[in-house]
Amino acid sequence: MDLxxxxxxxxxxxxxxxxxxxxxxCKIVYSGRAEASLSKGDRLVSVKQDGTIxxxxxxxxxxxxxxxxxxxxxxxxxxxxxxxxAYNATTKxxxxxxxxxxxxxxxxxxxDGQKQLLxxxxxxxxxxxKQNPTLINKNFKPLSREEHTKFGxxxxxxxxxxxxxxxxxxxxxxxxxxxxxxxxxYVEKIKELKGINKVSGIIASPKIAPNAEEMLKKWGFSWTLxxxxxxxxxxxxxxxDLQSFWx
Amino acid sequence: MDLxxxxxxxxxxxxxxxxxxxxxxCKIVYSGRAEASLSKGDRLVSVKQDGTIxxxxxxxxxxxxxxxxxxxxxxxxxxxxxxxxAYNATTKxxxxxxxxxxxxxxxxxxxDGQKQLLxxxxxxxxxxxKQNPTLINKNFKPLSREEHTKFGxxxxxxxxxxxxxxxxxxxxxxxxxxxxxxxxxYVEKIKELKGINKVSGIIASPKIAPNAEEMLKKWGFSWTLxxxxxxxxxxxxxxxDLQSFWx
DNA sequence: CGTGCCAGGTGCCCT
DNA sequence: AGGGCACTTGGCACG
Numbered sequence: 383m384d385l386x387x388x389x390x391x392x393x394x395x396x397x398x399x400x401x402x403x404x405x406x407x408c409k410i411v412y413s414g415r416a417e418a419s420l421s422k423g424d425r426l427v428s429v430k431q432d433g434t435i436x437x438x439x440x441x442x443x444x445x446x447x448x449x450x451x452x453x454x455x456x457x458x459x460x461x462x463x464x465x466x467x468a469y470n471a472t473t474k475x476x477x478x479x480x481x482x483x484x485x486x487x488x489x490x491x492x493x494d495g496q497k498q499l500l501x502x503x504x505x506x507x508x509x510x511x512k513q514n515p516t517l518i519n520k521n522f523k524p525l526s527r528e529e530h531t532k533f534g535x536x537x538x539x540x541x542x543x544x545x546x547x548x549x550x551x552x553x554x555x556x557x558x559x560x561x562x563x564x565x566x567x568y569v570e571k572i573k574e575l576k577g578i579n580k581v582s583g584i585i586a587s588p589k590i591a592p593n594a595e596e597m598l599k600k601w602g603f604s605w606t607l608x609x610x611x612x613x614x615x616x617x618x619x620x621x622x623d624l625q626s627f628w629x
Numbered sequence: 630m631d632l633x634x635x636x637x638x639x640x641x642x643x644x645x646x647x648x649x650x651x652x653x654x655c656k657i658v659y660s661g662r663a664e665a666s667l668s669k670g671d672r673l674v675s676v677k678q679d680g681t682i683x684x685x686x687x688x689x690x691x692x693x694x695x696x697x698x699x700x701x702x703x704x705x706x707x708x709x710x711x712x713x714x715a716y717n718a719t720t721k722x723x724x725x726x727x728x729x730x731x732x733x734x735x736x737x738x739x740x741d742g743q744k745q746l747l748x749x750x751x752x753x754x755x756x757x758x759k760q761n762p763t764l765i766n767k768n769f770k771p772l773s774r775e776e777h778t779k780f781g782x783x784x785x786x787x788x789x790x791x792x793x794x795x796x797x798x799x800x801x802x803x804x805x806x807x808x809x810x811x812x813x814x815y816v817e818k819i820k821e822l823k824g825i826n827k828v829s830g831i832i833a834s835p836k837i838a839p840n841a842e843e844m845l846k847k848w849g850f851s852w853t854l855x856x857x858x859x860x861x862x863x864x865x866x867x868x869x870d871l872q873s874f875w876x
Numbered sequence: 877c878g879t880g881c882c883a884g885g886t887g888c889c890c891t
Numbered sequence: 892a893g894g895g896c897a898c899t900t901g902g903c904a905c906g
Contacts (some may be wrong), residue, residue, distance in 0.1 A: 840879075
């Protein structure tokens with residue numbers, strides 16, 4: 383596509399605050415929280431209706447470059463083609479694309495006010511434990527969930543049948559060293575605040591890393607196997623495997 | 630765009646392993662590591678050349694849905710339109726788009742083998758400290774950097790002029806409680822391994838949170854102000870502020 | 877606004 | 892494959 387034509391289309395779409403996407407060949411420089419540069423190649427560039435920018439390479443999961451909404455965009459003619467210049471004054475970030483060719487361009491005003499519903503998070507997990515405390519053990523009595531304290535927030539907090547306070551840290555996946563440390567911090571802080579020297583710490587997760595378990599035991603804590611809330615398992619036996627992508 | 634026409638184009642582009650993007654109106658269901666659903670709205674759908682899928686709403690930073698490469702994609706005719714069905718057999722994840730309209734379609738085979746160069750990361754920071762240890766203090770002698778141990782990896786490791794071992798944990802931004810606990814874990818582990826009871830712990834960061842500093846002192850560690858490696862500051866006085874996006 | 881922390885986190889590296 | 896951790900992390904909730 384002719385770069386002049388692209389410039390017109392881009393400008394027009396921008397004025398109408400449309401969602402813009404185009405394929406191009408470009409060099410990239412980013413400067414802001416870090417410095418990054420990427421030499422010439424083909425990429426997808428997208429500019430959302432709020433000004434959010436993404437640059438994607440043809441493969442891989444993450445955008446190679448991006449800018450959050452709230453900046454300014456300019457197209458400037460250069461000898462090699464077009465300079466796409468994005469600048470965010472508040473974060474002091476730059477993103478510059480030296481565009482030598484534009485292959486395709488597409489824009490449209492999109493209407494979408496929907497928000498995603500999500501289930502199966504860690505919050506759901508702590509909720510489940512609060513509702514069904516025997517998942518931990520038969521003596522556990524929950525008091526609160528996701529309680530915010532100055533030193534972090536505790537997933538589930540309660541006590542056992544002897545009145546000993548219990549702190550539970552939930553992890554949706556394998557609990558690692560960080561989870562143990564988090565638990566340790568809460569337990570220590572509660573001991574300190576309450577002036578007591580016995581507080582139980584439990585990690586509730588489907589799995590725990592060997593190192594983490596070792597550290598857990600060393601600190602007198604324990605682990606209980608809890609799986610995150612049941613999910614719709616649609617990959618049942620009758621599920622025929624689709625063929626590999628485009629094979 | 631007619632859905633039949635879209636189906637043909639999509640199929641054709643898929644066979645050629647092109648990068649595909651299209652605007653559409655759709656409902657979305659995800660099932661896998663969690664359960665998510667999103668009711669009808671306009672979105673950008675992109676399918677990369679390796680099969681990576683992204684769905685973007687017209688605003689906001691992150692894709693509302695995505696699938697990693699390695700899955701299978703099918704288009705299935707339904708009464709309401711088209712069912713875009715992506716399934717990853719290994720991760721057992723589903724992504725289904727009930728597409729009622731397609732507005733625009735674009736596809737192209739992109740060529741890009743470039744990798745991004747990035748500067749100003751935490752690794753650069755620890756490198757800088759190793760090269761220039763006086764950033765910590767005049768007595769610090771670095772021994773190793775990013776040393777991997779069984780219990781994590783230590784950003785910078787060394788000793789002072791009295792032979793006391795020193796562990797440094799770097800953070801590019803404000804150090805929080807997690808950073809202090811990371812440091813604490815390394816220090817404790819080294820004490821244990823070496824059978825010594827004096828090891829220094831230092832956090833090197835541009836800033837430290839009050840809570841974190843309190844905890845740091847409590848454990849006898851210290852903080853040194855270190856900024857991440859100098860970046861090109863292009864937002865100098867002469868920089869004219871560009872106007873706000875499309876204003 | 878800073879602090880803390882989860883995320884369908886993702887990606888990288890090392891064991 | 893699994894663990895440990897940074898990330899231009901992003902996003903939310905709360906003080």
